[in-house]
Every structure is written in C-alpha cells, then in structure tokens.
Amino acid sequence: MTREELQQLIATQFAGCSFEEGTEWLTVDISADSWKTGAQWLRQHNDLLFDFLFCLTCVDWKTHLTMVYHLTSTTYRHTLVVKCKLNREKPEIETVSDIWRTAEFHEREVYELFGVIFLNHPDLRKLILPDEWEGYPLRKDYEDPINMIKL
Amino acid sequence: MYRETEVLQSVPGTDEMVINVGPQHPSTHGVLHLVLTIDGEKVKKVEPHLGYIHRSIEKMCESLTYRQFIYTTSRMDYLAAHINNHACAMCVEKGLQLKVPQRAQYIRVIMDELTRIASHCLWWGSVAMDCGAVTPFFLAFREREMINTIMEETCGARLTMNYMVPGGVMADIHPNFQRSVKDFIAHFKTKIDEYDELVTGNIIFESRLKKVGMLSKEDAISYGCTGPTARGSGVHCDVRKLYPYEVYDKVQFNEILQTGCDSYARYLVRLAELRESMSIIDQLIDNIPEGDFQAKTKAVLKLPKGEFYSRVETPRGELGVYIVSEGGTTPYRIKFRSPGFSNLSALDHMTRGQKIGDLVAIMGTLDLVIPDIDR
Numbered sequence: 001m002t003r004e005e006l007q008q009l010i011a012t013q014f015a016g017c018s019f020e021e022g023t024e025w026l027t028v029d030i031s032a033d034s035w036k037t038g039a040q041w042l043r044q045h046n047d048l049l050f051d052f053l054f055c056l057t058c059v060d061w062k063t064h065l066t067m068v069y070h071l072t073s074t075t076y077r078h079t080l081v082v083k084c085k086l087n088r089e090k091p092e093i094e095t096v097s098d099i100w101r102t103a104e105f106h107e108r109e110v111y112e113l114f115g116v117i118f119l120n121h122p123d124l125r126k127l128i129l130p131d132e133w134e135g136y137p138l139r140k141d142y143e144d145p146i147n148m149i150k151l
Numbered sequence: 152m153y154r155e156t157e158v159l160q161s162v163p164g165t166d167e168m169v170i171n172v173g174p175q176h177p178s179t180h181g182v183l184h185l186v187l188t189i190d191g192e193k194v195k196k197v198e199p200h201l202g203y204i205h206r207s208i209e210k211m212c213e214s215l216t217y218r219q220f221i222y223t224t225s226r227m228d229y230l231a232a233h234i235n236n237h238a239c240a241m242c243v244e245k246g247l248q249l250k251v252p253q254r255a256q257y258i259r260v261i262m263d264e265l266t267r268i269a270s271h272c273l274w275w276g277s278v279a280m281d282c283g284a285v286t287p288f289f290l291a292f293r294e295r296e297m298i299n300t301i302m303e304e305t306c307g308a309r310l311t312m313n314y315m316v317p318g319g320v321m322a323d324i325h326p327n328f329q330r331s332v333k334d335f336i337a338h339f340k341t342k343i344d345e346y347d348e349l350v351t352g353n354i355i356f357e358s359r360l361k362k363v364g365m366l367s368k369e370d371a372i373s374y375g376c377t378g379p380t381a382r383g384s385g386v387h388c389d390v391r392k393l394y395p396y397e398v399y400d401k402v403q404f405n406e407i408l409q410t411g412c413d414s415y416a417r418y419l420v421r422l423a424e425l426r427e428s429m430s431i432i433d434q435l436i437d438n439i440p441e442g443d444f445q446a447k448t449k450a451v452l453k454l455p456k457g458e459f460y461s462r463v464e465t466p467r468g469e470l471g472v473y474i475v476s477e478g479g480t481t482p483y484r485i486k487f488r489s490p491g492f493s494n495l496s497a498l499d500h501m502t503r504g505q506k507i508g509d510l511v512a513i514m515g516t517l518d519l520v521i522p523d524i525d526r
Binding site for chain 1: 459
C-alpha cells in the first residue's frame with residue numbers, strides 16, 4: 001500500500017486526526033480517547049495488520065507530553081507513527097499491553113520516567129527506579145540537587 | 152529496583168515460594184535481579200527487577216552535542232560498541248543528509264561484522280558454561296582475543312571503541328588491518344568446525360536446550376523480539392536484509408531462520424550467523440576502495456528541526472535510535488530502542504512451567520547484556 005492509500009484508510013478510522021508533513025514514515029496525530037479502539041483496529045484490520053510495536057516512548061514538550069508509537073506490519077512491511085498529546089498535569093492514556101505484549105515493559109518505563117498513567121495496565125509499577133523515588137527524571141523540569149546531570 | 156525482600160519467602164496457603172536470583176549471580180551475566188515464584192522446581196512466575204546500572208543515558212544525551220553523545224552509547228551494549236556507535240552516527244547523518252564515503256562504509260561494515268563474531272563467540276562460551284561445560288568458554292575467548300587485538304590496532308581500544316563518528320570513521324585503518332583480519336578469518340574457519348564438533352551435537356547440551364523455552368512466532372512478534380531470538384522462531388527480522396544500510400545490499404549473505412522456536416533453534420541461528428559474518432568480511436576485505444575515510448563536516452553539528460530514526464542489526468537484535476531535534480546542537484529528546492529490553496520482556500512467558508535450571512539456559516540463549524537493557 002502506498003503512503004497516500006495508507007493515509008486515506010487511516011483517516012477513515014480516526015475522526016479529526018492530522019497528518020504530519022515531511023516525515024520519513026506516515027505520522028498521524030490522534031486524540032488520546034480514540035487510541036485504544038484505534039489500536040485494536042490497526043492491529044486487526046486485514047489491510048493493515050500492524051502487529052509489531054517496535055518503539056514506544058514519550059516526549060516532554062514543556063506544555064504537554066506526547067506519546068509516540070512506532071508500528072510496523074510484518075506482513076505488509078508498512079510503518080506508521082502514532083502520536084497522542086497528553087495533558088501534562090494529568091497524563092492518562094489507555095494501555096495497549098493487551099494488544100502488543102511488548103508494551104507492558106515499555107509503558108512501565110514511560111510511567112516512571114515521565115509519569116504517564118496507563119489505564120488498565122496489568123502491573124503498573126516502577127521498573128527501573130526505586131519505589132520511593134520522587135519526580136519523573138526524563139521530564140524537562142526535573143531537578144535533582146545531588147545527581148543532576150548538567151554540563 | 153531492589154526491594155527489601157527476604158532471601159526466601161513462602162506464599163501463604165500454597166506450596167509456592169518466592170526466591171531472588173541475583174543481582175549478583177553468575178548465571179545472570181551482570182546485575183540482573185529476578186524474583187522467582189516457584190513451586191518445587193517449577194517456575195510459576197519470573198519478575199525482572201532492573202535499574203542496578205541505569206545511568207540514564209537518554210537524559211545525559213540531552214545535554215551532549217551530536218559529536219559527544221555517541222561516546223556514551225559504547226557503554227550500552229558493551230559487546231557491540233561499534234554497532235551502537237554506528238546506529239547513532241547513522242541517525243545524525245540522516246539528519247544532516249550527509250553522504251558517507253565508500254571507504255568508510257566498507258570499514259564500518261567490516262568492523263560491525265568483526266564485532267558480531269566477537270559477541271557471538273562470547274555468547275557461545277557463556278551459554279555452554281550455563282549448561283555446565285567449562286572448556287568452550289576458554290576456546291571462545293581465544294578467538295575473541297584475536298579480534299580485540301585487531302580492534303586495538305586500528306581503534307586504540309579493546310571494548311569501548313568510539314570509532315564511528317558522524318560522516319565516517321575516526322581514523323583510517325592500520326596498515327596491518329587487512330592482513331590481520333585475513334589471518335583471523337583463516338584461523339576462525341577451522342575453529343568454528345571445532346565449535347560444532349564440541350558442543351552442537353552434544354547429547355547433554357541438546358537435551359538441555361531442545362523443547363525448552365518455547366516462543367511461538369506470534370508471541371515473538373507481539374513481545375517485540377528481534378535478532379536471533381526472533382529468528383529462532385521463524386520471524387523474518389534481519390535489519391541488514393529488510394532495511395539495508397551502508398554496503399549490506401552489495402554483499403551476498405543469508406538471513407538465518409529456524410523454525411524450532413526453542414532454545415536450541417536460537418543456538419543454531421547464532422552459530423550459523425558466525426559463518427555468515429565471516430563470508431561478509433571475506434567479500435569486503437580485499438575490496439576496500441581508496442578515498443576518504445570521513446566526509447567533511449562542520450566543527451559544530453546542527454540537526455534541522457524534526458525527528459530521525461535509524462536502526463541497525465546488533466548481535467542481539469534491532470537497535471533503534473530516535474532523535475527529536477529542535478534545531479540546536481544537542482538532541483531535544485533521544486530514545487534508544489534496545490533489543491535486550493524487548494527480548495527480556497518475553498522471559499516470563501518463555502519460562503513459566505519450566506524448571507529453575509532451564510531458566511538459566513533460556514537466559515543464556517536470549518544473550519542478555521544488562522547495560523543494554525538498563526541504559
């Protein structure tokens with residue numbers, strides 16, 4: 001499927017989504033509410049079959065957080081980047097760990113480093129940091145008086 | 152991360168016990184802490200606790216320039232430092248739209264493949280040791296030592312090479328390089344048969360690995376497994392074939408696929424990859440073109456605003472580097488998609504219902520490098 005065809009098909013599922021220009025892969029911005037049903041659709045649709053989530057991360061833009069999902073299909077070899085804007089004060093999004101199992105670990109990592117709450121995650125605990133750690137180290141406003149890395 | 156748990160706990164109302172394996176345990180090859188729930192010898196649940204050597208490389212990179220940040224990545228997957236550096240250099244080159252000279256591309260690929268051989272050798276020694284054989288470890292280190300000497304000659308370092316820079320490689324190859332590599336390949340061609348003879352057909356080794364740690368093709372994809380771990384389950388995922396970079400599209404080599412889905416299949420994939428790597432080096436070593444080893448770049452690199460993703464095939468799988476640039480001299484955000492992290496997430500699924508002794512063998516065939524997982 002060409003990029004244009006892929007874009008047209010994806011636009012039918014996500015109402016009000018926008019596509020970014022000049023990116024390596026097709027990049028779609030969607031709202032966090034439509035993510036869970038959209039993810040299931042992307043995984044199951046016979047012409048899409050996005051079965052491989054190869055990168056899941058978050059970016060802190062100071063005004064908001066953006067979740068970034070890199071998806072590819074092992075059948076058709078097309079790639080899609082999905083972005084969801086989240087409120088910085090109350091970042092919440094549905095988990096996709098039941099659709100792509102690898103998301104379980106990646107979401108736990110994002111949870112502790114960015115403070116994003118993944119709703120309905122089976123085991124949302126800190127993975128890398130100690131339990132009593134305060135603050136979210138990968139956020140831009142994070143300050144640690146002792147261990148701060150600044151050059 | 153470490154939690155105050157007793158060494159041995161029992162789960163009330165059942166025969167189950169909770170025990171800690173690691174963080175200091177010879178079989179975990181590094182500071183990995185596993186909390187096992189066991190019923191007798193049977194493993195009910197494996198819960199990895201990470202973070203003992205988490206250095207927050209991603210945060211560090213946000214305050215390092217595009218020339219500097221590459222050096223921190225040698226400390227991620229320390230058995231494949233070249234390939235980590237390569238991924239980062241490629242991502243910066245993608246942003247700058249920089250063309251790498253042919254000579255540098257050849258050198259890079261040869262270095263990558265030498266690294267793969269060294270890494271797989273170390274893995275071969277340690278997986279045999281995990282299953283109770285001590286000798287292979289010494290044999291594997293004999294070969295690995297030769298590669299380290301070649302690296303030392305050209306890069307000046309044995310483990311954290313820092314040889315790849317944006318635009319090419321840091322220095323030209325040593326005059327002896329081609330001869331030393333050819334000597335090594337000639338030596339290794341006889342030794343790899345010895346590897347096969349010693350371990351591959353061994354009945355004890357086979358029964359420790361066959362039908363152990365099953366990972367179906369669907370699960371391998373769902374868990375995001377890449378590299379030999381996924382190829383042992385028949386997933387077509389070699390980045391060198393799917394998204395060829397540098398001169399990988401000019402050389403003949405096979406992507407090794409096995410459909411056994413067990414630990415033994417993963418063993419066979421890695422062993423066959425050793426031979427493929429040798430063949431790639433064979434094809435390139437005499438044909439390194441003359442010319443520059445580095446493209447001309449500005450002293451201060453500035454990436455345009457945007458997002459860049461590059462990926463390479465490390466001995467453990469697909470390493471992705473995702474740079475978000477705001478147009479400055481440092482990355483705004485950088486994410487390393489490390490192969491070990493995703494492969495580790497499948498460990499619990501693969502180990503449930505197996506014996507504790509098998510857990511060690513399964514971890515051995517996953518080829519975990521802990522700094523790569525923790526970053």
